Structure formats: C-alpha cells, structure tokens
Amino acid sequence: MKYPCLVLRSVCKTPITVRIFSEEISEDGEPQTALELSTVCNYQDKAHTVITADKTIVQLSGTALFIGDIAPSVSVISNGEVDVNGEKRRIYKGEKARNPDGSVNYTRLELI
Secondary structure, eight states: OOOOOSSOGGGOOEEEEEEEEEEEEOTTSOEEEEEEEEEEEEEEEEEEEEEOSSOEEEEEEEEEEEESOSOTTOSOOOSEEEEETTEEEEEEEEEEEEOTTSOEEEEEEEEO
16 A cells, blocks of 8 residues: 655755764764765744743754655664754754554654
C-alpha cells in the first residue's frame, strides 16, 4: 500500500544546508559530521519572549519539514546545525515520522 506524503513538494521552497553530527566526537573533542546536504524544505520560524529576573530575552526557533528520510544512514537525529535564510541554527530535536509499514513519511527538525 502506498501512503500519501504529508509534506507536499509544492510547499518545500526554502533552500537549506543541513549538517547532522554523529554521537561520536573527534580527537579534538568536536562532533563528527555524519551527513551534510543541501536541499529545500518547508521552513517555519517563530519567536517567543522569556522574561528573567535581569532582563527580557527573545528566543528564536523554527521548524524544517522535509519529504521522506533525509538521513537514511543515521538512525536518530539528535545533534547538528542548519543554514537557512542566511542564519545558522542548531538542531534541537529531530523526528522521522513513520508510516504504519515502517517507512519514513517525512523528517522534521526543530531548530533553535
């Protein structure tokens, strides 16, 4: 059975460069790059204000949605960074949304 793609190709217009880091670190203590790719995605950004005792802080975050599995060689996306709209953002969470048969329908990256 073929499952419908929940992220449409027609809405993926934002160019993005994704670097996914592996869980291992190099001899210098830096994360090792498991995958680097340039593609297009559906990108939505948002901002919210956090009020601390000293001052007000505005935190920017975003969500990038991709068609299918962007990293089939990586089982879990937990660390990395992206370049989108001229900004460098860190990957906070990664999700591979699966169909009932186990195939990946779309990939979501939560960014900060």
